Amino acid sequence: MSTPDADGSAEEYAGATGGEEVTRSGNSFAGDVWVNFKRWNVKAVRNPFVLVVSLAQPIIFLVLFTQVFGNVAGGAVEGATGGDISYETYLVPAIAIQVALAAAVTSGIGLVNDIENGMFEKVLVTPMNRTAVFLGKTAAEVFRIAIQIGIILGLGVLLGAEIATGLPGVIGIMGIGVLFSLWFVAFSNSLAILTRDQESTIIGANLLQFPLLFLSSAFLPLATLPGWIQTFARLNPVTYGVDATRSLMLDENVMTVIEVSWFDGTLNGVVPGVAVLAGIGLSFGAIAVYLLSRASSSDVK
Amino acid sequence: MSQQGSRTTADPSVDGDGVNRASERDSTERAAIDVDGLELTYSDGTTAVQGVDLTVPRGEFFGFLGPNGAGKTTTIKVFATLLSPTSGDVQVNGFDARSETRKIRETIGYMAQETSIDPELTAEENIRFACEAYGVPSGERAERVSELLSLVDLADVADKQAEEFSGGMKKRLDAATALAHRPPLVFLDEPTTGLDPKARNRLWEYFLRINDLGTTIFLTTQYLEEADQLCDRLAVILDGNIVADGSPDDLKREVGGEVLAIELERGDGVRERATTIAREFDAFADATVSETEDGISVTSEVARQYGTDLLVALRDAGLTVTGFNIRAPTLDDVFLAITGDEIDTAEMPDGDRGASQ
Structure with a gap:
């Protein structure tokens, strides 16, 4: 260590003052996570693109769909669910999932930007734990997703939606939204590493966003949709996310693609969705972790 | 040398x-x-x-x-x-x-x-x-x-x-x-x-x-x-x-001697001819001769001693010398001697990246 008690600034400077050991400086794992969590939160607030894309678009959907299709869709929704559920109530869980999807795209964009402006390499040269670096970044992103879902739920309630399970339901919907986002966070990061190009990542992730949303139970009950859409919807993670959040919203089992009767009522709609999403999240996460560790270690023999 | x-x-x-x-x-x-x-x-x-x-x-x-x-x-x-x-x-x-x-x-x-x-x-x-x-x-x-x-x-x-x-x-x-x-x-x-x-x-x-x-x-x-x-x-x-x-001083010293830079009036093949003349010049048998932007440069222990003779030889060959000077070697000369090429800073500032990608 350099002599800590030396009083001239020249003596204090660096570990190069003649000691046998060089000065080492680094953090704890939690410290590393926190540093990165903070950085990505600041960047999210600074970057209007992030907020506009991932929040404004779902809000527009929420308002337009309820106002334009509300009357027409309401009948189909009532027919399918059997109750007098307003289209607002029906739609809000889907918009919550849309927010998670749209926000997850920005995760990959953030990574591409880091690669392009050199911060990716700069961070690799620091002694920060690499797992902590990506944990901190992801934590910042899901934190933002949870807040944005909260905003959508609040707005939905203002427009007339009802959350039958109350505050616990709100927290549950946020939780499912965050869980749902993980596979798409992993997907957009994988895309980012593979393309290393901002436009490609945005296009790739955005192109997928609408087919995923429309070919699911998000906007209308599956029973009212053509057969091929129903088939696709069964394989679509959005369906599982939407049905799980919708079950919480309505406080009844509205899971359309898996039938279980392990519990009474609502949980039969929530638990299978959560399980499927966790599985998808883990699979995509594993791919992203593999690609990331390959990208952060060198391409040498 | x-x-x-x-x-x-x-x-x-x-x-x-x-x-x-x-x-x-x-x-x-x-x-x-x-x-x-x-x-x-x-x-x-x-x-x-x-x-x-x-x-x-x-x-x-x-x-x-x-x-x-x-x-x-x-x-x-x-x-x-x-x-x-x-x-x-x-x-x-x-x-x-x-x-x-x-x-x-x-x-x-x-x-x-x-x-x-x-x-x-x-x-x-x-x-x-x-x-x-x-x-x-x-x-x-x-x-x-x-x-x-x-x-x-x-x-x-x-x-x-x-x-x-x-x-x-x-x-x-x-x-x-x-x-x-x-x-x-x-x-x-x-x-x-x-x-x-x-x-x-x-x-x-x-x-x-x-x-x-x-x-x-x-x-x-x-x-x-x-x-x-x-x-x-x-x-x-x-x-x-x-x-x-x-x-840096060691490296410059190892280039040996001094550098005679000669400017020539432009023309087709002028620098090539001048280079040939300098290389065939007896006193500069061990010298490094290279073309520069506006003429040639000769690096030699005896650049100062025989420089004027070379200028005369160039004039006799019908080449017009527009300027010359004798200076101590710089790192550019070191680099030239080692790599056989002038370091190129202006054209390819990021060229080195190619190897790292």
Whole structure:
């Protein structure tokens, strides 16, 4: 260590003052996570693109769909669910999932930007734990997703939606939204590493966003949709996310693609969705972790 | 004379003045960098570096020169743990570059060739992030941040986002972040490429200052003047091998003699004819003759003595000499002698990256 008690600034400077050991400086794992969590939160607030894309678009959907299709869709929704559920109530869980999807795209964009402006390499040269670096970044992103879902739920309630399970339901919907986002966070990061190009990542992730949303139970009950859409919807993670959040919203089992009767009522709609999403999240996460560790270690023999 | 390519490795015994090499070899653990037989082959089969031996004692201002694609950036990335050596033994600050990468990262600063800052963060936030990433104690951060900001002359724009900065400001900010944790060893990969002379001078001053405070500096540059002014010792890498090593003065001395630069009136084949005449000139049998932008240059021990005779010979051959001068060799001449090519700074400022991608 350099002599800590030396009083001239020249003596204090660096570990190069003649000691046998060089000065080492680094953090704890939690410290590393926190540093990165903070950085990505600041960047999210600074970057209007992030907020506009991932929040404004779902809000527009929420308002337009309820106002334009509300009357027409309401009948189909009532027919399918059997109750007098307003289209607002029906739609809000889907918009919550849309927010998670749209926000997850920005995760990959953030990574591409880091690669392009050199911060990716700069961070690799620091002694920060690499797992902590990506944990901190992801934590910042899901934190933002949870807040944005909260905003959508609040707005939905203002427009007339009802959350039958109350505050616990709100927290549950946020939780499912965050869980749902993980596979798409992993997907957009994988895309980012593979393309290393901002436009490609945005296009790739955005192109997928609408087919995923429309070919699911998000906007209308599956029973009212053509057969091929129903088939696709069964394989679509959005369906599982939407049905799980919708079950919480309505406080009844509205899971359309898996039938279980392990519990009474609502949980039969929530638990299978959560399980499927966790599985998808883990699979995509594993791919992203593999690609990331390959990208952060060198391409040498 | 001037065939320094025959010195294939950095042989410490050749070193002349300034640095006491013998005592350094007594304790290689005290060397900032100690490399033995470094080889690096990329996964596509390209060998970027082969058989590099190098020792940089602590506290030295070391310059690493070479033409584009010679392996400078690759070598620096091995030292900074971004690339893992294919073979050879690499010790940085006494730690092994394969098994103790984290310890190396804790003890070095690295300024990449491409400016690396977060444009969405302010100048202050960029430096603060670096302080936090390197675990500078929270009590010292505020002072360290303001000290670095004023050091690189960005205190006035501390709260501005870096995306608004000019290229020079970004480079200075990048330098500040590489030094946030006061590392004992700093790697600077072409830190002044693309800067205007004023910004370059300011960075030079700063590098010299931290070197005076004991920081070992490992610098690559395409500006030979920069290497000449800053470095205690230089090594030249060519095609992945170190081909020359020594203090700037040593290297210049080894070029031998003086340089006679002759300007000729332009015309078809004028320079070629003049080169032939100079090469066939008896007194300059051992000289290095090369074409320059506006004439030829002859490097020889006897340039001063027989220079006028050559001028006469050129005139007799019908060539018009428009100017001439005799000067001591510069690092450009050293570089020319070693690599057989002039260093090209203007056209390919980022050319070296090719090898690293």
